[in-house]
Amino acid sequence: MNADRSDEDARPGETGPLRTDRKQDTTHFGYQEVPLGEKRRRVRGVFDSVAPSYDLMNDLMSGGLHRYWKRYTVWRAQARAGDQVLDVAGGTGDLARQFSPIVGPRGRVMVADINHEMLRVGRRRLADEGLVGNLDWVTADAEAMPLPDDRFDVITVAFGLRNMTRKGGALQEFRRLLRPGGQLLVLEFSHPVWPLKPFYDAYSFKIIPRLGQLIAGDRESYQYLVESIRQHPDQRTLAEMFADAGFERAGYTNLTGGIVALHTGFKAQA
Numbered sequence: 001m002n003a004d005r006s007d008e009d010a011r012p013g014e015t016g017p018l019r020t021d022r023k024q025d026t027t028h029f030g031y032q033e034v035p036l037g038e039k040r041r042r043v044r045g046v047f048d049s050v051a052p053s054y055d056l057m058n059d060l061m062s063g064g065l066h067r068y069w070k071r072y073t074v075w076r077a078q079a080r081a082g083d084q085v086l087d088v089a090g091g092t093g094d095l096a097r098q099f100s101p102i103v104g105p106r107g108r109v110m111v112a113d114i115n116h117e118m119l120r121v122g123r124r125r126l127a128d129e130g131l132v133g134n135l136d137w138v139t140a141d142a143e144a145m146p147l148p149d150d151r152f153d154v155i156t157v158a159f160g161l162r163n164m165t166r167k168g169g170a171l172q173e174f175r176r177l178l179r180p181g182g183q184l185l186v187l188e189f190s191h192p193v194w195p196l197k198p199f200y201d202a203y204s205f206k207i208i209p210r211l212g213q214l215i216a217g218d219r220e221s222y223q224y225l226v227e228s229i230r231q232h233p234d235q236r237t238l239a240e241m242f243a244d245a246g247f248e249r250a251g252y253t254n255l256t257g258g259i260v261a262l263h264t265g266f267k268a269q270a
């Protein structure tokens with residue numbers, strides 16, 4: 001059940017546990033192997049397609065549990081009034097909605113996402129709720145953020161990391177953007193504990209693509225979501241990747257039997 005790191009995360013000259021049977025210039029897109037440059041385009045296509053029904057589908061697929069996972073993530077972030085928060089792959093702004101009142105008028109919350117359509121849906125939704133003052137919405141690729149070093153107190157990524165092409169490189173980018181002592185929190189689907197696994201597999205492969213077809217009229221995107229979860233590194237591998245990217249106190253907490261895990265790490269104090 002060990003998921004490998006992606007080849008594209010290999011450091012120069014590194015072999016060991018990394019896969020050596022695939023070409024260096026391809027990566028996963030769900031269960032398909034695609035050229036590196038193509039993954040971004042395809043991921044964008046998936047979220048263009050699902051954006052209008054994204055929030056409803058989240059509630060249906062998780063039975064509302066995603067709200068609890070996200071609340072827990074925000075609680076663990078321990079953000080304070082005046083903090084600078086970056087929510088990477090922030091999509092329709094679920095975390096930003098919770099951070100905004102916490103950091104207050106002296107702080108800021110930046111929602112960054114590669115997909116303009118997801119941000120557009122989120123921005124409109126939060127504006128309808130009166131949340132505008134301390135939010136910035138930025139279309140950007142998490143793997144190369146156009147921002148200076150040491151800028152944020154907290155960085156979160158909820159259900160975004162598995163879509164990124166070079167996960168190790170993205171983690172290093174998040175560390176660059178954090179101020180010394182700042183915390184990264186990555187909430188992501190993970191590998192459930194054994195008794196849950198057969199039920200979870202049956203549910204995700206049989207029900208979720210059908211729900212996608214029924215609600216969003218798009219079975220393929222939801223098939224990709226299910227497959228991308230299976231390709232994502234397991235808890236221990238991702239914790240090692242945090243440490244490799246230079247994070248201190250890298251650890252994780254399983255939620256709902258490991259269906260989801262919250263990974264955390266800190267940038268060293270200067």
Ligand code: SAM
Binds near residue numbers: 114142
């Ligand atoms: N964080 C939101 C949430 O939890 O509801 C949205 C999660 S959604 C499953 C994944 C998001 O990751 C999408 O909005 C997608 O556009 C974004 N994404 C994928 N690859 C990205 C990248 N390289 N840089 C920034 N955002 C990315």
